[in-house]
Amino acid sequence: MKERDIGPSSDESLILVDIQNRGIRIGQGIASGRRGGAGPTDDAAFRLGDQTMMLPVFNGPAESSPYSLVDGVDGYKLQYEGKTLMYLNPVDRPQFYDLYTADGIPYNKIAVLHSSDVLASTVIQSCIRWGPEDRCKFCAIGHSLAAGATLAKKLPEQLAEVVMAAERLDGIRQITLTTGTPNETDRGAHHLAECVRAIRKVSSLPIQVQCEPPEDDSWYDILKEAGANTIGLHVESFDEQVRRRMMPSKSRISLDTYFEAFGKAVAVFGRNQVTTYVILGMGEDEEVTIAGCARAVSLGVYPFVVPLRPLRGTLLEHSQPPSSDYMEKAYRKVAEMLSDTGLSSADSMAGCAKCGACSALASFERRKAPGVATR
Numbered sequence: 252m253k254e255r256d257i258g259p260s261s262d263e264s265l266i267l268v269d270i271q272n273r274g275i276r277i278g279q280g281i282a283s284g285r286r287g288g289a290g291p292t293d294d295a296a297f298r299l300g301d302q303t304m305m306l307p308v309f310n311g312p313a314e315s316s317p318y319s320l321v322d323g324v325d326g327y328k329l330q331y332e333g334k335t336l337m338y339l340n341p342v343d344r345p346q347f348y349d350l351y352t353a354d355g356i357p358y359n360k361i362a363v364l365h366s367s368d369v370l371a372s373t374v375i376q377s378c379i380r381w382g383p384e385d386r387c388k389f390c391a392i393g394h395s396l397a398a399g400a401t402l403a404k405k406l407p408e409q410l411a412e413v414v415m416a417a418e419r420l421d422g423i424r425q426i427t428l429t430t431g432t433p434n435e436t437d438r439g440a441h442h443l444a445e446c447v448r449a450i451r452k453v454s455s456l457p458i459q460v461q462c463e464p465p466e467d468d469s470w471y472d473i474l475k476e477a478g479a480n481t482i483g484l485h486v487e488s489f490d491e492q493v494r495r496r497m498m499p500s501k502s503r504i505s506l507d508t509y510f511e512a513f514g515k516a517v518a519v520f521g522r523n524q525v526t527t528y529v530i531l532g533m534g535e536d537e538e539v540t541i542a543g544c545a546r547a548v549s550l551g552v553y554p555f556v557v558p559l560r561p562l563r564g565t566l567l568e569h570s571q572p573p574s575s576d577y578m579e580k581a582y583r584k585v586a587e588m589l590s591d592t593g594l595s596s597a598d599s600m601a602g603c604a605k606c607g608a609c610s611a612l613a614s615f616e617r618r619k620a621p622g623v624a625t626r
């Protein structure tokens with residue numbers, strides 16, 4: 252697939268699509284970002300007008316990106332092959348990063364800031380699928396633990412302590428708790444529920460929990476009763492062949508199981524309060540993928556479509572992200588089906604769909620027709 256030259260004259264959404272794929276070259280010390288961990292990483296948060304985006308800055312594609320960030324008199328300038336497109340300012344390092352627990356653990360080993368207002372934590376940093384043959388090829392969950400950047404398991408009271416500080420000092424507005432998979436039964440839901448309960452004693456901020464579909468459906472009720480507002484059940488791909496190739500172990504959970512789980516989770520959390528991560532650019536069939544998104548949407552699930560981020564240390568480290576044309580097409584289709592069924596990023600209470608910083612999907616949702624911005 253040939254990469255279209257987006258260039259300086261294209262509108263903001265298309266630039267957003269392009270920089271989320273290709274990343275930005277930044278100078279040393281410009282932005283403090285995140286490396287390793289679960290989910291998309293090797294990135295940093297930037298403000299573009301009233302939205303915040305997580306953009307790749309530490310992975311391979313970012314190193315050779317045509318986009319760069321240059322210090323200017325009025326802020327940082329985003330340049331495309333040396334031509335200035337717009338101002339793009341890194342999100343400040345949060346103040347809670349400077350704090351420690353009473354026993355000397357830095358708060359940012361317990362939770363980190365995503366985007367500009369999301370506190371995120373991987374409550375269990377290990378995963379039964381993290382073996383050389385089994386691990387998901389796009390995932391870096393074991394690396395930050397090996398590098399000593401995080402704790403293997405975050406205690407509920409530690410999280411509550413960090414939430415209080417991040418709310419007070421940095422004005423966080425929502426919380427996302429994810430987990431590696433510790434077993435084949437509750438799949439992390441038990442520890443997530445304990446963490447949510449502890450946070451609820453100190454904060455009323457909306458919380459998303461993310462895990463594989465637990466074996467016993469009662470976990471959805473337990474998580475909801477603990478105080479979680481939304482849940483992420485991340486299928487990663489709707490293409491069975493891609494799932495088997497990219498997720499040798501996790502793909503043993505069938506797509507049927509995921510769709511059943513979506514229905515059960517929506518029955519507990521409500522429409523628009525269940526999300527699934529869908530990574531594009533792993534060789535998936537386009538039609539199958541869009542059909543999978545449509546089926547999820549019909550159940551009330553928000554498919555959070557993101558481009559593959561080839562992360563350092565993962566088995567896809569040397570892969571290329573998908574083309575921006577491909578992503579733009581997918582965003583338009585998914586945004587249209589969301590709008591047709593009344594689902595939206597805005598109506599999600601917490602989590603990745605609400606945050607939206609790793610995807611350009613929400614910016615397509617905001618258009619009534621291609622090219623017409625509604626706000």
Ligand code: SF4
Binds near residue numbers: 291366604609
């Ligand atoms: S979209 Fe999800 S993973 Fe990305 S910054 Fe927001 S909360 Fe974090």
